[in-house]
Every structure is written in C-alpha cells, then in structure tokens.
Amino acid sequence: MSYLKIDHVDKRFQRGTATTEVLKDINLVIGKGEYVSVIGHSGCGKSTLLNIIAGLTPVSAGAVLLEGKEVNSPGPERAVVFQNHSLLPWLTVYDNVALAVNKVFGRQKSKAERHDWIMHNLDLVQMGHAKDKRPAEISGGMKQRVGIARGLAMEPKILLLDEPFGALDALTRAHLQDSIMQIHAALGNTMIMITHDVDEAVLLSDRIVMMTNGPSARIGEVLDVRLERPRKRLDLVADRTYIAAREAVLKFLYERHRFVEAA
Numbered sequence: 582m583s584y585l586k587i588d589h590v591d592k593r594f595q596r597g598t599a600t601t602e603v604l605k606d607i608n609l610v611i612g613k614g615e616y617v618s619v620i621g622h623s624g625c626g627k628s629t630l631l632n633i634i635a636g637l638t639p640v641s642a643g644a645v646l647l648e649g650k651e652v653n654s655p656g657p658e659r660a661v662v663f664q665n666h667s668l669l670p671w672l673t674v675y676d677n678v679a680l681a682v683n684k685v686f687g688r689q690k691s692k693a694e695r696h697d698w699i700m701h702n703l704d705l706v707q708m709g710h711a712k713d714k715r716p717a718e719i720s721g722g723m724k725q726r727v728g729i730a731r732g733l734a735m736e737p738k739i740l741l742l743d744e745p746f747g748a749l750d751a752l753t754r755a756h757l758q759d760s761i762m763q764i765h766a767a768l769g770n771t772m773i774m775i776t777h778d779v780d781e782a783v784l785l786s787d788r789i790v791m792m793t794n795g796p797s798a799r800i801g802e803v804l805d806v807r808l809e810r811p812r813k814r815l816d817l818v819a820d821r822t823y824i825a826a827r828e829a830v831l832k833f834l835y836e837r838h839r840f841v842e843a844a
C-alpha cells in the first residue's frame with residue numbers, strides 16, 4: 582500500500598563551485614500507519630531526507646509523493662518534531678500548541694473547539710497540568726512532550742521525528758518512547774523517525790531503514806521488525822526476534838558500513 586512514496590530521490594548541495602551529492606537514488610514506499618525508523622552514521626543524510634519529506638528541502642532529482650500528490654513545500658499534513666523541541670520561549674506551553682492549532686484549524690474550529698483540542702493533545706502527552714508554564718520552566722523531556730503535542734495537534738498525515746529523544750537522559754527517553762508507542766497505537770499515525778539508537782529503532786519500528794555512509798548515501802537495507810504490539814521493553818530483552826533484529830542493525834552499522842572518521 583503506497584501512502585508515502587520516495588521515488589528515485591537524489592540530493593546535491595552546491596557550495597560555490599563545489600557540489601556534494603548527499604543522497605543517491607533513494608526509493609522507499611511507506612504504508613499508512615507504519616512506524617519507520619531511519620538509522621545511519623552521522624552525516625549520511627538522514628535529516629536531509631526527513632527535510633525533503635517535510636518539504637523544507639527541495640530534491641535535486643526524483644520526487645516525494647503523499648497519497649499520489651507531489652510534496653514540494655511544507656504543510657501541516659507533515660508535522661516535524663525536532664531534537665531541540667523548537668518551542669517559542671516567550672509563549673506558554675498552551676500558547677505554543679495554540680499557535681499551531683490556530684494556524685491549521687483557525688477557520689474550521691470554533692474557539693471552544695480549539696481550546697478542547699489543545700488540551701486534548703497536551704493531555705495525550707501528559708502535559709495538561711503544565712499548560713501555563715513557559716519552556717524555561719520545564720524539563721527537556723517535558724519540552725519534547727510539548728513538541729510532540731504540537732505536532733499531533735496539527736492532525737498530520739505523517740509525523741516526522743528528527744531524533745526526538747536524542748538530547749534526553751536514558752530514563753526520560755524510555756518514558757517518551759513508551760508514550761509515543763501508546764500514541765501510535767491509539768491514533769494509528771504514520772511516523773518516520775530518525776535515530777542513532779539501535780534499541781530505540783527496534784523497540785518502536787515496524788521497519789528500519791538503514792542508510793549507507795555518505796557521500797551519495799543510499800538505502801542499504803530495510804529490516805522488518807516482526808514483533809507483536811503492544812511491545813514492552815522488559816519482555817523484549819530476552820526475545821529472540823528482538824535480539825536478531827538488534828544484531829542485524831548492529832552488523833549493518835558496524836561491520837558492513839563502518840563509519841570511517843575523515844582524517
């Protein structure tokens with residue numbers, strides 16, 4: 582089932598007279614409701630790929646199609662959650678989410694409906710209690726929760742997550758991973774997540790897209806994670822399918838496509 586299609590995408594960046602080819606012939610079809618992770622060594626082009634899907638970066642060749650329509654600009658149907666939350670510091674938690682909701686639903690929903698929708702999404706990430714706080718008054722994990730609420734509140738067809746838990750400590754990260762699994766189960770959104778964390782990729786994903794090293798990075802392999810849902814991290818520790826999936830990703834990254842630091 583083709584919901585999102587990445588079709589023969591190349592991406593080159595031009596700096597003066599020098600051209601760097603970052604992505605080469607990326608092809609991927611993602612189904613509605615799928616949770617897909619993209620993993621690969623630093624600098625291979627993961628964020629570039631996500632930005633292309635978001636419509637923030639134009640392709641050099643090929644196309645991205647969502648439900649058959651070409652993507653070439655940002656839109657609320659493809660919400661992005663960044664690693665560094667990107668909340669506006671002078672606005673409260675509530676107003677940060679309201680900004681997105683008013684932009685997307687300003688004409689369709691009444692003021693009362695918009696209020697209910699903002700609170701619904703804050704409650705979904707367990708942040709309703711902190712609605713009047715400003716970003717500086719809440720923890721990193723809480724800021725990420727608000728960023729996720731803001732993304733979800735736009736009712737996107739696809740939620741794009743760019744290392745959403747990368748800056749968090751291990752325990753906070755685990756809590757947020759559990760939350761995102763619950764949200765995915767409840768809402769059935771299509772999610773595409775960049776991560777450097779092999780365990781995170783296996784725990785959350787239906788498929789893991791493994792990228793080769795750049796320049797001219799490609800999709801090296803795509804792994805199906807055949808673990809039943811709901812998934813519980815403690816149960817998975819000794820699960821054979823989990824262990825095999827983890828090993829396959831580790832082998833790809835550290836044997837077949839080892840990262841060689843530039844001298």
Ligand SMILES: Nc1ncnc2c1ncn2[C@@H]1O[C@H](COP(=O)(O)OP(=O)(O)OP(=O)(O)O)[C@@H](O)[C@H]1O
Nearest residue numbers: 594595603621622623624625626627628629630795
């Ligand atoms: N706007 C740009 N202009 C020129 N080069 C760029 C631009 N954006 C990214 N690049 C280059 O493209 C390559 C891929 O960058 P990208 O951020 O997509 O990698 P990544 O896999 O997400 O890295 P990381 O895991 O470290 O976040 C890098 O070499 C980077 O320098």
